Each structure stands twice: as C-alpha cells, then as structure tokens.
Amino acid sequence: xxxxxxxxxxxxxxxxxxxxxxxxxxxxxxxxxxxxxxxxxxxxxxxxxxxxxxxxxxxxxxxxxxxxxxxxxxxxxxxxxxxxxxxxxxxxxxxxxxxxxxxxxxxxxxxxxxxxxxxxxxxxxxxxxxxxxxxxxxxxxxxxxxxxxxxxxxxxxxxxxxxxxxxxxxxxxxxxxxxxxxxxxxxxxxxxxxxxxxxxxxxxxxxxxxxxxxxxxxxxxxxxxxxxxxxxxxxxxxxxxxxxxxxxxxxxxxxxxxxxxxxxxxxxxx
Numbered sequence: 001x002x003x004x005x006x007x008x009x010x011x012x013x014x015x016x017x018x019x020x021x022x023x024x025x026x027x028x029x030x031x032x033x034x035x036x037x038x039x040x041x042x043x044x045x046x047x048x049x050x051x052x053x054x055x056x057x058x059x060x061x062x063x064x065x066x067x068x069x070x071x072x073x074x075x076x077x078x079x080x081x082x083x084x085x086x087x088x089x090x091x092x093x094x095x096x097x098x099x100x101x102x103x104x105x106x107x108x109x110x111x112x113x114x115x116x117x118x119x120x121x122x123x124x125x126x127x128x129x130x131x132x133x134x135x136x137x138x139x140x141x142x143x144x145x146x147x148x149x150x151x152x153x154x155x156x157x158x159x160x161x162x163x164x165x166x167x168x169x170x171x172x173x174x175x176x177x178x179x180x181x182x183x184x185x186x187x188x189x190x191x192x193x194x195x196x197x198x199x200x201x202x203x204x205x206x207x208x209x210x211x212x213x214x215x216x217x218x219x220x221x222x223x224x225x226x227x228x229x230x231x232x233x234x235x236x237x238x239x240x241x242x243x244x245x246x247x248x249x250x251x252x253x254x255x256x257x258x259x260x261x262x263x264x265x266x267x268x269x270x
Contacts, residue, residue, distance in 0.1 A: 035228065039252035046255065047189040051081040054190040055143070061182045065200040065269060066154040067163075076145045077138070085137040089118075089148060091128040092185075092217065093156070098125040101153045106130060108146035113138060116146050160265050176219045179207075183260035185216065186253045193250040197261050198243055204266040205244040211235045214258040222257050235261075 047053035056076040063069045073091075077084070093099060102123065108116025115135045122129035132146055158164045158180050167173045182197050199205055211229065213222040229235065229250065236247045246261050253259055 036251060039254075043189050043191060043252050047080045050188060052077055052079050052084050052087075052138075052188070054078075054188055056145075056192050056194070057184065057186075057190050058194045058196075059182075059184050060196050060198075062198045063157050063159075063200060065159065065203075067157040067159050068154045069150075069152045069156055071150045071152070072147055073150075074145060074147045076143065078143045079138040079140050081140060083137040083139055084134055084142075086131055086133050088121075089130045089132055090187075091130075091148075091150075093126045098156065099123060099128055099152065100125050102128065103151040104128065104130070105149045106132065106146060107149075108132070108144060110134070110138070110142070110144035112142035113144060116144050118146060118148065158265055159269055161267055164265060178264045179262040180265050181260050181262050183214070183258050185258045186255050189255065190253050191251070193248075193253045193259055195248045195259060195261055197246045197263075198240075199245070201242045203244055203269075205237070205246070206264040206266065207262065209235065210237055210246050210261060210263060211248050212260045212262050214260060216256060216258060222254070225254055225257055 043053070054075055055078055056074070058072075058074045060072045060074075061069055062071070073089075075089075077087075091099075104120050104123065106118025108118065110116055113134055113136055116132065117135065118130050118132045120128065121131050128150075130148060134144060138144055158167060161178045164173070164178045164180060182195065184193065184195055186193065209230065213225045213229065214220060215222050229248075234249045236249075238245045238247075246263065248259060248261055250259055
C-alpha cells in the first residue's frame with residue numbers, strides 16, 4: 001500500500017508542476033515519470049513470476065588496437081520467489097569475431113550465502129555458456145553478485161571499416177552498415193543496465209547515435225525503445241586519457257531486447 005501512496009503523491013507533484021509551468025521541460029518530466037513507473041511495475045511483476053531479479057547488470061568492454069579485448073560483466077542478483085541454486089549465463093559474438101582461445105574467469109560474493117562459483121560448460125567460436133552456482137541456494141530475499149571476466153584474443157572486434165567489409169563479403173557477419181558492436185541481451189527482469197566501451201588511445205570513433213536497440217539476437221530495431229532512449233539522452237560519449245568512451249545507461253530495460261553500443265571503425269588505424 002505504501003508504494004501506491006508514493007505513486008499517487010509523486011504523480012500529483014509532477015502533474016502540478018506541469019500545470020504551473022506548462023513547458024516542454026515539465027511535459028518531458030511527466031512523460032519520463034510515467035514511463036519509469038510503468039516499467040517498474042512490469043519489472044516487479046516479472047520478477048515475481050520468474051523468481052529472481054537483477055538489481056544491476058553492468059558490462060564493461062575495453063578494446064585494444066589489435067581487436068582483442070577485456071570485458072567484465074557484473075550482475076547483482078536477488079531471489080524473489082523460491083530458491084536459486086544455479087543459473088546459466090550465455091554470451092554470443094556480435095560481429096565477425098570469434099571467442100576461440102578466450103580466457104574466462106568467474107568470481108562472486110554474497111553476505112547471505114557461503115560461496116558463488118562459476119564454470120564454463122560450453123565455449124565455441126561464437127557462444128559461451130557459463131553455469132553460476134550458489135552454495136547454499138539463495139533463499140527468498142537473498143542477494144549475491146558475480147563477475148564474469150573475459151580476455152578475448154586478437155580479432156574479436158573489427159578495427160577498420162575495411163575489416164567490416166571483408167567480413168560481410170565473407171558472410172561472417174550480418175549486413176548492417178559498417179558498424180561494429182558491443183551489446184547485451186536482456187533475458188531476465190533487470191532494474192538497471194549499464195554498458196561502457198573504452199577504445200584504444202587516439203582511436204577515431206565515428207557514428208551518429210552510437211547506440212541501438214534490437215529484438216533478441218536479430219538486427220530488427222525496437223523503434224519505440226530506441227526513441228525513448230534517444231529522447232532521454234542516456235547515451236554518453238566522452239574522452240579520457242585520449243581514449244574515446246561510450247556509455248549507455250538504461251533503467252528497467254525490456255526483456256527480450258538487445259541494448260547495443262555501436263560505432264563505425266575508421267578507414268585506417270594510426
């Protein structure tokens with residue numbers, strides 16, 4: 001009941017703000033407030049049905065000049081219904097690269113259980129399946145976090161537009177312009193999604209929006225969600241120590257959609 005009071009009174013506050021100022025800014029605040037409230041209710045409902053939720057899903061990608069990379073995916077999980085003893089974590093390549101010879105490690109922690117462990121149960125050129133084990137099982141209300149670190153060998157990412165074209169001609173990647181990608185597919189109720197890509201020093205990152213949203217593993221754009229993120233401005237491009245950085249933050253992302261950071265590689269590497 002307390003949540004409904006918060007819903008009503010916070011909604012009245014935003015509505016009054018809109019009436020007083022009747023500006024585009026207040027209308028935007030009202031629209032964003034309503035969308036987030038609806039998404040939160042859907043998130044809580046799905047978490048109850050599935051039995052757990054991700055309070056945070058953070059994916060950090062650091063790309064090197066030879067196309068190798070290091071990625072760290074940290075997930076904070078909470079049991080909502082029943083118990084969680086294991087769960088699968090699946091990863092797929094996005095472009096024409098390969099997971100061959102990828103070094104994978106899993107670490108975890110929890111104040112509610114003794115240990116969080118992980119093991120690779122499948123690793124081929126284009127997919128990785130990791131089993132995460134909770135000991136003892138996470139009970140209702142219990143929380144844990146785990147981090148999957150991948151050190152990918154040379155060539156996972158195409159570093160020039162020429163490489164992208166070569167992969168397209170060799171049928172090693174889908175034709176979607178000259179873009180290279182890093183993306184996360186949302187499979188479970190997630191409260192907060194954050195993706196960050198750090199590029200090599202002095203790398204020339206080209207693009208228009210630097211993000212996209214697709215349905216599942218396809219390249220079909222989820223237009224409504226794309227426009228929402230575009231309006232809310234949760235994509236950010238910056239530079240630190242001469243290294244370009246692109247970040248995407250999405251509160252309550254939709255299950256079944258693939259949130260993507262994209263860029264066009266330069267013609268040549270310096």
